[in-house]
Amino acid sequence: MFxxxxxxxxxxxxxxxxxxxxxxILTTIVPPMVDHTWAKPFENNDPAKGPxxxxxxxxxxxxxGRAIYQREGCWYCHTQQIRTLLADTxxxxxxxxxxxxxxxxxxxxxxxxxFGTKRTGPDLARVGGKYDTQWHRTxxxxxxxxxxxxxxxxxxWIVNDPKEFEALVAYMQTLGRAKDWRPNHxxxx
Amino acid sequence: xxxQISRAEAIGAAPGAIIHExxxxxxxxxxxxxxxxxVGIIALLIAAKFVWPDLMGTISxxxxxxxxPLHVNGMLFGxxxxxxxxxxxxxxxxxxxxxxxxxxxxxxxxxLWNIIVxxxxxxxLAGFNQGWEYGELPFFLDVLVVVAWILFGLNVxxxxxxxxxxxxxxxxxxxxxxxxxxxxxxxxxxxxxLFTTGTNQANLNxxxxxxxxxxxxxxxxxxLAYYFIxxxxxxPLHSHKLSMVGFWSLAFVYVxxxxxxxxxxxxxxxxxxIAIAFxxxxxxxxxxxxxxxxxxxxxxxxxxxxxVPLKFLMSGVVFYLLTCFQxxxxxxxxxxxxxxxxxxxxxxxxMAVLGAFSFFAIAGTYFVxxxxxxxxxxxxxxxxxxxxxxxxxxxxxxxxxxLGGFWQGWQWNTWTIPFIDTVVALKPIWIVRFVSGVMMFxxxxxxxxxxxxxxxxxxxxxxx
Numbered sequence: 001m002f003x004x005x006x007x008x009x010x011x012x013x014x015x016x017x018x019x020x021x022x023x024x025i026l027t028t029i030v031p032p033m034v035d036h037t038w039a040k041p042f043e044n045n046d047p048a049k050g051p052x053x054x055x056x057x058x059x060x061x062x063x064x065g066r067a068i069y070q071r072e073g074c075w076y077c078h079t080q081q082i083r084t085l086l087a088d089t090x091x092x093x094x095x096x097x098x099x100x101x102x103x104x105x106x107x108x109x110x111x112x113x114x115f116g117t118k119r120t121g122p123d124l125a126r127v128g129g130k131y132d133t134q135w136h137r138t139x140x141x142x143x144x145x146x147x148x149x150x151x152x153x154x155x156x157w158i159v160n161d162p163k164e165f166e167a168l169v170a171y172m173q174t175l176g177r178a179k180d181w182r183p184n185h186x187x188x189x
Numbered sequence: 190x191x192x193q194i195s196r197a198e199a200i201g202a203a204p205g206a207i208i209h210e211x212x213x214x215x216x217x218x219x220x221x222x223x224x225x226x227x228v229g230i231i232a233l234l235i236a237a238k239f240v241w242p243d244l245m246g247t248i249s250x251x252x253x254x255x256x257x258p259l260h261v262n263g264m265l266f267g268x269x270x271x272x273x274x275x276x277x278x279x280x281x282x283x284x285x286x287x288x289x290x291x292x293x294x295x296x297x298x299x300x301l302w303n304i305i306v307x308x309x310x311x312x313x314l315a316g317f318n319q320g321w322e323y324g325e326l327p328f329f330l331d332v333l334v335v336v337a338w339i340l341f342g343l344n345v346x347x348x349x350x351x352x353x354x355x356x357x358x359x360x361x362x363x364x365x366x367x368x369x370x371x372x373x374x375x376x377x378x379x380x381x382x383l384f385t386t387g388t389n390q391a392n393l394n395x396x397x398x399x400x401x402x403x404x405x406x407x408x409x410x411x412x413l414a415y416y417f418i419x420x421x422x423x424x425p426l427h428s429h430k431l432s433m434v435g436f437w438s439l440a441f442v443y444v445x446x447x448x449x450x451x452x453x454x455x456x457x458x459x460x461x462x463i464a465i466a467f468x469x470x471x472x473x474x475x476x477x478x479x480x481x482x483x484x485x486x487x488x489x490x491x492x493x494x495x496x497v498p499l500k501f502l503m504s505g506v507v508f509y510l511l512t513c514f515q516x517x518x519x520x521x522x523x524x525x526x527x528x529x530x531x532x533x534x535x536x537x538x539x540m541a542v543l544g545a546f547s548f549f550a551i552a553g554t555y556f557v558x559x560x561x562x563x564x565x566x567x568x569x570x571x572x573x574x575x576x577x578x579x580x581x582x583x584x585x586x587x588x589x590x591x592l593g594g595f596w597q598g599w600q601w602n603t604w605t606i607p608f609i610d611t612v613v614a615l616k617p618i619w620i621v622r623f624v625s626g627v628m629m630f631x632x633x634x635x636x637x638x639x640x641x642x643x644x645x646x647x648x649x650x651x652x653x
Contacts, residue, residue, distance in 0.1 A: 002433055002437055005362065006356055006357060006433075007355045007357065009346075009350060009357065009365065012357070012362055013365060013369060015440070016362075016365070016366045016370070019437065019440040020369070020370055020373070020404075020440055022441065023441065023442070023445040024377075024444045026445070027392075027396065027444065027445050027447060027460070028377060028392065028396050031389075031457060032389045032392075034457075035457045038387065038388045038457075039389065070320040071317075071318060072252065072254040072255070073253070073254025073255060073257060073258060073318060074254060075320065076253070076257050076258075077253075077254075081455055083453035084453045085453055085526055086604075087526075087602040087603075087604045088453075091608065101455075102455040103455050104387060104388035104455045104457075107386075107387035107388055107391075107455065108386060110387045110390075111385075111386040111387075111390065112382075112390065112394075113321075113386070113387055113390045113391040113394065115391050115454060116530075117322060118534065118535075119530040119531070119601075120239075121608075147609050148609070149609050149612060149613040149616075150242070150612065151238075151239060151242040153242060153246055153252045154242075154243065154246040154247065155252075157247075157249045
């Protein structure tokens with residue numbers, strides 16, 4: 001079978017594509033058909049099953065903020081996923097409460113997805129409601145004013161544009177909030 | 190079978206048999222070398238920003254988040270893929286014993302490719318970023334990439350269809366495989382993603398990201414290694430059969446592994462397990478290829494002393510072996526828990542793209558440029574220096590980031606250490622990375638200068 005591809009270009013083409021498409025189809029088209037949590041928005045009303053809440057699509061302002069997050073490449077240094085690792089749930093928890101693990105149903109409306117691959121800065125999957133607007137303003141103007149040793153870039157062109165700044169913070173405050181994971185709805189604004 | 194390459198080339202090399210124009214190859218190579226240099230400056234700049242975060246911090250289009258995609262896309266598409274295409278235009282007609290199907294089409298493809306790269310520079314600096322890794326380019330540029338790829342593929346396939354020798358050398362399969370797989374992988378990562386969201390989109394994105402390396406740069410890189418190693422060492426390939434094992438197992442195994450970029454992440458556990466299993470199976474095609482290329486050099490290693498292309502080629506094979514050992518190991522859940530998302534990963538990725546595949550392309554360029562312009566290489570000693578700069582700078586870069594990344598991963602897993610402390614701890618690592626980057630960039634400058642000086646030089650010496 002493979003020997004024939006030595007002399008027949010057409011046969012080589014067919015064989016390369018067939019072999020490629022077996023895995024290609026089984027790992028891209030089939031998985032979302034098998035695992036329906038990829039497409040079903042998160043909703044839980046039963047505290048016994050974990051944090052309650054409901055995933056809602058972003059508002060216009062929040063989407064504008066998300067576009068800024070995308071434009072500035074924030075996602076190159078900040079992931080948005082609490083992995084199934086104890087260290088992730090502990091490190092990205094808040095005031096002694098562990099962060100819930102990220103599940104596919106929390107990201108159904110995300111386009112483009114912002115899972116990220118690199119944590120030059122901390123994960124932001126549950127950052128919504130951790131810091132207030134004034135903190136973000138100071139931090140975006142110069143992160144080192146609040147966090148000594150930080151290597152995050154400064155973003156004066158965002159802070160100096162009230163509309164952009166408002167949108168970006170509005171988006172960030174939504175992150176991880178579909179799951180109402182903090183006791184007594186204790187979130188900063 | 191073993192002396193296939195020498196048979197295939199015997200007629201092509203005979204005086205007066207076929208005169209290859211090679212204009213398209215020249216256009217691709219000259220522009221790719223120029224981008225290697227230009228994007229190298231961007232690379233240095235972003236490495237510097239890790240050490241001096243306020244550097245040019247008030248200019249939006251020079252901020253890290255704008256420059257990083259330019260560095261990645263510029264190196265992948267402006268330098269490496271363009272160089273690979275230029276070298277394919279050199280290699281394929283020679284292995285087929287015919288002229289390139291259409292020199293004019295090849296030149297048009299090179300011109301279009303330059304338009305795409307320049308468009309990418311403007312768009313990415315302006316912040317027009319689609320938000321997918323490796324798929325940052327805006328939609329209209331994606332369309333142009335597809336057009337250029339079809340033109341390139343058409344030229345190669347028509348040349349193969351007209352070949353004089355019925356038996357196809359392994360380089361031809363790898364090049365054809367690259368063209369076919371790239372088409373579907375690129376469409377998945379840049380077009381299919383448009384119709385999806387969330388985890389589903391991420392899965393397609395990683396399929397593309399992983400296979401951009403595995404089914405674009407790997408096959409075209411190996412195509413070049415399979416051609417240039419026997420050619421530069423003037424020795425037959427060790428085993429045709431083993432090259433078949435490597436090629437067909439690559440065709441089957443590679444595409445399954447995309448989800449290993451989301452180990453422990455919000456994606457089905459069973460899909461992660463499939464990705465891990467196939468990632469480990471990648472050792473089969475890799476070791477088949479590496480063994481074959483090493484065995485080809487048996488009794489010929491002494492040639493490395495004199496030949497710069499062979500130095501690059503065989504170091505590239507070693508880096509390929511190492512990077513493809515790391516890859517399967519990273520995919521294991523326990524290892525992933527430590528190294529994933531850390532600075533280890535850029536260390537690993539640079540060893541693949543710079544250490545292995547760029548080394549193959551550099552070797553090919555050093556080998557063909559004197560032949561293309563029919564002149565002796567401007568300076569052998571400078572070429573040798575460029576090798577050592579890229580080699581030592583490269584190792585400094587990879588090893589430092591592995592150590593730093595591993596350490597970072599351990600710190601992250603001790604959650605009582607505040608995150609900022611893990612940032613401050615890596616400062617020395619980033620300083621060494623920057624210094625290694627300066628060395629690598631020096632190597633790139635020497636390489637680019639040597640190539641340009643050979644092409645533009647007045648020495649009308651005939652190539653050795």
